[in-house]
Amino acid sequence: MDGPGGPASDTPGNPPTIGDVARRAGVSKGAVSLALNGKPGVSEETRRRITEVAEQLNWRPSIHARAMLRSRAFAVGLVLARDTQHLAVDPFFAGFLGGVESVLAGSGSVLVLQVVGEDAETEAESYRRLVRERRIDGAFLLDIREGDQRLDLLPRLRLPAVAVGPAGMDCGQIPVVGIRDGDGIGAAVEHLAGLGHRRIGFVEGAPAYRHSTSRLDAWRQAMLSRGLPADLHDAGHFTGQGGAAATRRLLDGRPTAIIYASDLMAIAGMSVAREAGLELPGDLSVTGFDDNPEAAHLHPPLTTVKQDPVAVGALAAEVLLAQIDGRHITPEPPAPQLIVRASTAPPSPRR
Amino acid sequence: MDGPGGPASDTPGNPPTIGDVARRAGVSKGAVSLALNGKPGVSEETRRRITEVAEQLNWRPSIHARAMLRSRAFAVGLVLARDTQHLAVDPFFAGFLGGVESVLAGSGSVLVLQVVGEDAETEAESYRRLVRERRIDGAFLLDIREGDQRLDLLPRLRLPAVAVGPAGMDCGQIPVVGIRDGDGIGAAVEHLAGLGHRRIGFVEGAPAYRHSTSRLDAWRQAMLSRGLPADLHDAGHFTGQGGAAATRRLLDGRPTAIIYASDLMAIAGMSVAREAGLELPGDLSVTGFDDNPEAAHLHPPLTTVKQDPVAVGALAAEVLLAQIDGRHITPEPPAPQLIVRASTAPPSPRR
DNA sequence: TGGGACTACTAAATGCATTGAGTAACTCGG
DNA sequence: CCGAGTTACTCAATGCATTTAGTAGTCCCA
Numbered sequence: 001m002d003g004p005g006g007p008a009s010d011t012p013g014n015p016p017t018i019g020d021v022a023r024r025a026g027v028s029k030g031a032v033s034l035a036l037n038g039k040p041g042v043s044e045e046t047r048r049r050i051t052e053v054a055e056q057l058n059w060r061p062s063i064h065a066r067a068m069l070r071s072r073a074f075a076v077g078l079v080l081a082r083d084t085q086h087l088a089v090d091p092f093f094a095g096f097l098g099g100v101e102s103v104l105a106g107s108g109s110v111l112v113l114q115v116v117g118e119d120a121e122t123e124a125e126s127y128r129r130l131v132r133e134r135r136i137d138g139a140f141l142l143d144i145r146e147g148d149q150r151l152d153l154l155p156r157l158r159l160p161a162v163a164v165g166p167a168g169m170d171c172g173q174i175p176v177v178g179i180r181d182g183d184g185i186g187a188a189v190e191h192l193a194g195l196g197h198r199r200i201g202f203v204e205g206a207p208a209y210r211h212s213t214s215r216l217d218a219w220r221q222a223m224l225s226r227g228l229p230a231d232l233h234d235a236g237h238f239t240g241q242g243g244a245a246a247t248r249r250l251l252d253g254r255p256t257a258i259i260y261a262s263d264l265m266a267i268a269g270m271s272v273a274r275e276a277g278l279e280l281p282g283d284l285s286v287t288g289f290d291d292n293p294e295a296a297h298l299h300p301p302l303t304t305v306k307q308d309p310v311a312v313g314a315l316a317a318e319v320l321l322a323q324i325d326g327r328h329i330t331p332e333p334p335a336p337q338l339i340v341r342a343s344t345a346p347p348s349p350r351r
Numbered sequence: 352m353d354g355p356g357g358p359a360s361d362t363p364g365n366p367p368t369i370g371d372v373a374r375r376a377g378v379s380k381g382a383v384s385l386a387l388n389g390k391p392g393v394s395e396e397t398r399r400r401i402t403e404v405a406e407q408l409n410w411r412p413s414i415h416a417r418a419m420l421r422s423r424a425f426a427v428g429l430v431l432a433r434d435t436q437h438l439a440v441d442p443f444f445a446g447f448l449g450g451v452e453s454v455l456a457g458s459g460s461v462l463v464l465q466v467v468g469e470d471a472e473t474e475a476e477s478y479r480r481l482v483r484e485r486r487i488d489g490a491f492l493l494d495i496r497e498g499d500q501r502l503d504l505l506p507r508l509r510l511p512a513v514a515v516g517p518a519g520m521d522c523g524q525i526p527v528v529g530i531r532d533g534d535g536i537g538a539a540v541e542h543l544a545g546l547g548h549r550r551i552g553f554v555e556g557a558p559a560y561r562h563s564t565s566r567l568d569a570w571r572q573a574m575l576s577r578g579l580p581a582d583l584h585d586a587g588h589f590t591g592q593g594g595a596a597a598t599r600r601l602l603d604g605r606p607t608a609i610i611y612a613s614d615l616m617a618i619a620g621m622s623v624a625r626e627a628g629l630e631l632p633g634d635l636s637v638t639g640f641d642d643n644p645e646a647a648h649l650h651p652p653l654t655t656v657k658q659d660p661v662a663v664g665a666l667a668a669e670v671l672l673a674q675i676d677g678r679h680i681t682p683e684p685p686a687p688q689l690i691v692r693a694s695t696a697p698p699s700p701r702r
Numbered sequence: 703t704g705g706g707a708c709t710a711c712t713a714a715a716t717g718c719a720t721t722g723a724g725t726a727a728c729t730c731g732g
Numbered sequence: 733c734c735g736a737g738t739t740a741c742t743c744a745a746t747g748c749a750t751t752t753a754g755t756a757g758t759c760c761c762a
Contacts, residue, residue, distance in 0.1 A: 014422070015483055018749055028712050033750055043710065060483040064424070065748035067415040068717045071365070075463070084449035084661060098435035101466040110486060112426070113464045115452040132366055132411040135461060240648040268648035275650070294645060297591040297619035299626070310435060369719055379742045384720055394740065416718035419747045 016057045025053040067134065076104070076320060077136035079114045081123040082143065091290050092309045093142075096164070099313020100140070107321055112136055124153055131157045138324045140164060140316060141174065144210045160323040162316050166214030167333055175323065177316040177333060181211060181289070182218035184305035184336035185259065188287045189222035191303070191338055192257045195346045197285060201232035201255035203246045203265050212238070215261045215289070236265040243268035251276055256284065256347035263288035263295050263304055270298070270343070281345040291339055301341035308334040367408040376404040418485065427455070427671055428487035430465045432474040433494065442643050443660045444493075447515070450664020451491070458672055463487055475504055482508045489675045491515060491667060492525065495561045511674040513667050517565035518684055526674065528667040528684060532562060532640070533569035535656035535687035536610065539638045540573035542654070542689055543608045546697045548636060552583035552606035554597045554616050563589070566612045566640070587616040594619035602627055607635065607698035614639035614646050614655055621649070621694070632696040642690055652692035659685045 022029045027046065034041045035050040042050070063074050078100075097111075104111055112135060116122045127150065130136045138160035141150055154161045155173050163171040167178025192200050202219040205212035216233065223230040232253045234246035243265025250258060251273065260266035266288035270280060278284045280300055288295060291306035311334040322329045373380045378397065385392045386401040393401070414425050429451075448462075455462055463486060467473045478501065481487045489511035492501055505512045506524050514522040518529025543551050553570040556563035567584065574581040583604045587594035594616025601609060602624065611617035617639035621631055629635045631651055639646060642657035662685040673680045 015485060017747085029749075030713080030751080031711060034711090037750085039751095041710065046710080058479075058483065060480065061750090062419075062748055063484045063486060064415040064418040065717095066750080068413070068419070068748080069750050071717080073415070084446050095435050097464070098466050101464075105465075105467075110463050110465065110481075112461050113448070113452075114456075114461065115449050116456075129411065130461075132409065133414045134366060135414060240644050244648060264644055264648075267645050271648050271650040271652075292645075293591050293615055294618050294643075297595060297615075297622050299622040299650075301622075368717085380719075381721075381743075382741060385741090388720085390721095392740065397740080412720090413718055416747095417720080419718080420720050422747080 015062070016059045018059070018061065021050065021054050021057055021059050024057065025050045071134065072324075073135050073137050074109045075112050075136050076109055076317075076324075077112045077114065077127070077130050077139040078142070079116060079123060079126045079130075079139065080142065081116050081118050081120070083118055084115065091292050092307060092312075095309025096142075096313035096316070099310040099315070100317045101313075102310070103314050103317035103321070107317075109137070109321070120149055124149060127153060127157065127159070131159050138162075138320045140320065141171075144169065144171070145208050146210065146213070148210075160320065162320040162323065164312065164316050165210050169210055169214070175319055175328065175330065177312060177319055177331075179211065179307060179312060180333055180336055181215050181305070181307070184289065184307065184338065185215050185218040185261075186222045187336070187338040188259050188303075188305060189219060189226070191340060192259070192285060192287070192344060193226055193228065195257075195285070195344065197257040197347050198228055199232060199253070199255045199257070200228065201234075201250040201253065201258040203234055203236040203243055203250065203258060203260045203269065205236065205238040205261040205265075207235055212261060219259060236260070236262075236268075238262050238265065240264055240268040244272045247272040248276075251278075257286070257344070258284065259287050261289050263290045263292040263302060266302060266304070266343075267294070267298065270302075279348075281343050282348045285344040285347070287338075287344060295339075296341065298343070300343045303341045303344040304339055305336050306339050307336045366413070367410045369410070369412065372401065372405050372408055372410050375408065376401045422485065423675075424486050424488050425460045426463050426487050427460055427668075427675075428463045428465065428478070428481050428490040429493070430467060430474060430477045430481075430490065431493065432467050432469050432471070434469055435466070442641050443658060443663075446660025447493075447664035447667070450661040450666070451668045452664075453661070454665050454668035454672070458668075460488070460672070471500055475500060478504060478508065478510070482510055489513075489671045491671065492522075495520065495522070496559050497561065497564070499561075511671065513671040513674065515663065515667050516561050520561055520565070526670055526679070526681065528663060528670055528682075530562065530658060530663060531684055531687055532566050532656070532658070535640065535658065535689065536566050536569040536612075537573045538687070538689040539610050539654075539656060540570060540577070542691065543610070543636060543638070543695060544577055544579065546608075546636070546695065548608040548698050549579055550583060550604070550606045550608070551579065552585075552601040552604065552609040554585055554587040554594055554601065554609060554611045554620065556587065556589040556612040556616075558586055563612060570610060587611070587613075587619075589613050589616065591615055591619040595623045598623040599627075602629075608637070608695070609635065610638045612640050614641045614643040614653060617653060617655070617694075618645070618649065621653075630699075632694050633699045636695040636698070638689075638695060646690075647692065649694070651694045654692045654695040655690055656687050657690050658687045 018029050018032050022032045032050050035047040067073050114126050116126050141163040144165045151172050161174050163174050163176045167180045169176050204216040220230040234249050236243035236246040247269035266286050273284050288302045288304035291304045295302040295304050315331050369380050369383050373383045383401050386398040418424050465477050467477050492514040495516045502523050512525050514525050514527045518531045520527050555567040571581040585597035585600050587597040598620035617637050624635050639653045639655035642655045646653040646655050666682050
């Protein structure tokens with residue numbers, strides 16, 4: 001019964017259009033547009049009436065119509081070229097999403113998410129398609145790899161973008177929202193060195209990723225600057241399997257502490273150490289990275305580096321929206337925090 | 352230099368339109384549309400030429416233009432009313448996303464993701480906005496709660512939807528892609544009972560969620576049908592804190608095994624048990640749910656229920672796309688699988 | 703009282719792909 | 733060789749919000 005002119009309700013015959021609002025308010029469509037976009041050219045009285053009718057009809061402009069005019073999609077994209085298992089374990093990503101959404105919600109834009117395999121070509125084609133179909137106005141770049149093709153591709157596509165990765169990372173024309181994971185690793189080394197450790201191993205993630213190499217570099221630098229040896233490291237590829245294997249190899253070098261580039265690898269490493277007959281933290285101190293929800297409830301609870309992914313996400317979204325508007329801002333990234341728990345202790349004297 | 356008529360490249364002056372293709376091919380826009388949509392009314396010769404030009408120009412129809420005609424958005428929505436911490440730890444969600452995308456990729460639709468707080472009103476408003484702005488053609492419903500308002504709201508909004516939750520869940524007009532977690536819990540009980548356990552406790556998640564109550568019910572039923580007591584249970588709210596607290600309470604009842612509704616709670620529970628001086632699995636067998644990446648690398652490795660979230664996601668996407676087209680399919684949900692590891696063993700005789 | 707400057711609007715064009723109606727050229731039967 | 737029937741197109745309308753150009757009406761001052 002209720003046609004387009006019907007009362008506001010959740011059951012529209014069809015979503016109301018600006019024409020419906022105009023007819024109801026007894027004005028032209030142009031007047032409605034001017035009134036509701038806060039532009040001059042309508043009297044206060046009329047504006048009030050139009051606003052009221054629009055509210056009553058529960059009207060919102062169709063983004064498709066707006067997109068055609070402005071050639072803006074009012075959406076931003078996030079393409080994940082990740083193994084789904086890996087995505088699952090990454091608490092950074094979820095917090096990041098939350099932060100992004102908190103900013104996007106107030107901007108009228110939504111987030112378009114795409115998950116593709118780890119294949120670089122599929123990934124690039126994904127971005128191309130999103131651009132050609134005019135689905136997004138900008139994109140977030142996560143998991144930047146060494147020589148990442150996207151850093152070339154997106155400027156070529158004229159697609160505004162923000163890269164999220166280790167502070168100081170070079171991304172050419174694309175602005176970077178830095179994650180100070182180097183500082184986190186530095187804090188872990190400082191903490192362990194302060195406890196008296198000298199042989200501190202490091203299990204890095206996957207060397208292809210910038211956020212992996214940057215953590216390795218930070219560890220190396222922190223070690224060398226203290227005159228400690230920086231030879232005890234191995235790649236764990238951010239997986240449990242890899243972390244366990246790397247730990248087995250590192251234990252041959254008799255470390256008194258191991259720093260892991262992720263909590264998952266640290267957890268796997270703890271099991272390996274225990275199976276090798278070591279007491280934790282007496283015989284081996286362990287630190288992780290990410291502060292997974294599990295970390296506080298392990299046995300012993302895991303000392304780890306906690307980032308603020310929500311803040312990073314919000315920051316990245318702000319930078320991207322600014323970028324789309326042709327503005328350029330470069331905010332300070334939040335500092336990571338070392339959470340000291342019971343998995344670290346002074347090295348036992350007998351070793 | 353290269354205007355809309357320029358050669359294919361990643362650097363368009365502006366994305367090419369159907370008009371550009373038509374001009375280049377020396378035909379009308381209508382002919383291009385007919386040719387590229389496989390409709391009759393153009394000669395094979397012309398169709399070939401048009402296809403070639405379109406390819407050359409790398410043309411794709413603007414979804415906004417198509418959306419205006421068909422009043423279809425070519426996008427589906429997923430609104431998450433979750434605490435970001437909880438989202439992080441949920442390996443089901445990530446796999447689910449992967450499965451959804453694998454189906455969506457071939458359909459021309461994309462996924463719009465929205466993360467809102469756990470507030471029901473914000474959540475509803477989110478869906479309303481997506482519909483009014485005509486951003487989505489359908490939606491996935493996750494984390495169905497008792498008396499969930501969305502089960503009423505979406506039909507009222509005339510928005511096609513699929514609910515993802517425990518098999519057999521009643522969602523009114525909305526089709527359900529069932530997750531057989533009841534079968535998973537049943538398998539865990541069977542496994543433990545087979546090992547000789549009689550006092551098997553259960554730590555449920557958050558009673559407000561259907562996928563929590565359904566697991567509790569499955570446990571209770573499996574226990575009672577074996578003549579075992581079903582009084583030893585408590586809520587852990589899917590968090591580490593909650594799991595630890597629930598475990599402390601349950602241990603007073605002297606269980607020889609505890610089934611947890613999530614791996615995170617199981618991990619926290621294992622720590623609590625160990626601090627209470629119990630040996631695992633000798634004094635207490637433990638099972639989890641989800642098969643987090645950590646599960647296989649704990650000490651001892653965790654026996655747990657593994658779902659196939661990728662399959663569930665793919666299924667849900669297929670059902671939703673069918674729903675949008677007015678078709679209705681009801682596929683069989685994949686069965687969960689009990690992965691037996693070293694955290695379960697026969698109860699020790701001395702207790 | 704007539705012309706410039708406002709104010710408050712309306713009408714029409716715009717962007718883009720699709721589609722149904724319309725048209726021109728050609729074929730074939732009678 | 734005319735008219736019916738195809739074939740292969742073209743043209744114009746459509747959907748929706750925004751914007752620019754245009755049109756009444758009002759006010760003010762010379």
